[in-house]
Amino acid sequence: MASQNLLEMQQINKVFGSGLSKVHVLHDINFSAAAGHLNLILGPSGSGKSTFLTIAGGLQAPTNGQVIIAGQSLAALSAKQRDNLRLKQIGFVLQSYNLLPYLNVSDQFSLVDRIKPNNNLSAAKLKKLLKELDIAELIAKYPAELSGGQNQRVAIARALYPNPAIILADEPTAALDSQRVEQVGQLFANLAHNEKKAVIIVTHDLRLKKFADQINEISDGHLQQTIVND
């Protein structure tokens, strides 16, 4: 399956501190995420998963190597341009604090419309997405009125609403039961395969393995790749 690489990480190294306190967190990482593929980054706590995600998402720069998103090298962009690139190209699904507590579910999407007025999902597509995630009836509720799982599903919908080409998810199934994991895993797989998004999920949830096209294991800052489904 030859697809366009939406995210490329070339020879990425990340070193924190210096001298005796020097920590080499990522070692010569080469990674690419193509449109239509679901990539799983598996690894234990402290393996460098979060650093990998923040560099992939342009939240911090690598010590060396380069990150290319939708053909643009992040090193060549200003902080403002990187913000803009994240806003338009990347949908972040994070572990917590995804939703503003004083906005109801409907307003979480209205907020996106105010920041990025164009190229968001149509009303019909949003409705379909909310139905798929089984949260259509929660539209008037505030985050405090939702369970952990419902909050996470709303956060997924919120991240997908701007119609990003790349989806970066940090432990998206942490708060979900097995049935919901199945549902969310299938949703991410559909987004990759049907909507041609590049989906990268950083997780230690092995239940997501069956949805992956490519599994990468990260250990002590080294990335090993396994192609599951090509």
Place this chain on the structure above:
Amino acid sequence: MFLALKEIKHEKLRYGLIIGMIMLISYLVFVLTGLSQGLAQQNTAAIKSWNAKQIVLNKNANVNLTQSLITQKASQQLKLTATEAYVGQASVVAKKSGLAKESAQFIGLESNQFIAQHLQLTSGHWAKNQQQLVVNQSFKTAGYKLGDHLKLNSSKTNYQIVGFTKNATLSIAPVIYGQLATWQQLKNLNNSFKTSAIVSQKANYQTSASDLKAYPIKTFINKLPGYSAQNLTFTFMIAFLMVISLIVIAVFLYILTIQKIQNYAVLRAQGVPAQFLIRATLAQAFLLVLVGIIIAAGLTVLTSLIIPAGTPMTFNLPLLSGIAGGLILMALFGALIPIWTITKIDPITAIGG
């Protein structure tokens, strides 16, 4: 504005308390401004009603009308035209049986000079002889009527109120206008003394008489006993309250921003520009202070309707609008600390694990 409105609407108690605090400070600022204006007006209303630009006093009087006496001889060295007038001042106590004594400022005028000529009467007529008086409207509130007779100080003379005028107060006391000859009587002066002062409507009016000196009216007003000290006190109180309002807004918004940092970090990670969050914070500060000011303005209007008539309070709309504008600016200034916090948010903190 969207985020600001939604948050205020959702956190009604939290923001209600902040608005309440701002409202109380704004109300206090408005009332103090009203008092400051009222007292300043009662110090100077009579002088301002004359539209004079210069005042000539005895040069040894320390720019004080009460201390100034101008002799006949010195006054003859001055050229008086239609824009100059004699002013004879005496502190008096007005008495009428059955009514409370009224401390007042007597101002003696020449009937043919501009002050007496242009005096705005609300009823009655100008004093036609030495026993007739025109008094400030506040005498009406105290129970005096047109035609009433009263005594001034220990004088045996019966004076009659023949007219009422408004805005006639000097040094926080109502003014009683009468003829210049009445002033001489009240001060027990002989004919060698002509007046306390000469006022002129010309800004460049000067005197060459060695005993006299001409001062701009503004200088004279600032030298009124206690006037500058009183204004300065109020100015400081109002300035301190404005600084307090700045601190209140800064502290509240800072605490609220700190509580939202994780949410803001996620939004920043998702590419939401810091400017969007800064605008929301500014809009929130603006809305909070605006609502506080509107409620305070309503309370101030209510206060102006129910305060006793004698309370020296004047509500000057342009000045109060300026103060309200100042409070809004202070609030926006107070939002700078939370804004600085927002600019320092690192989106990396949004990624856990």
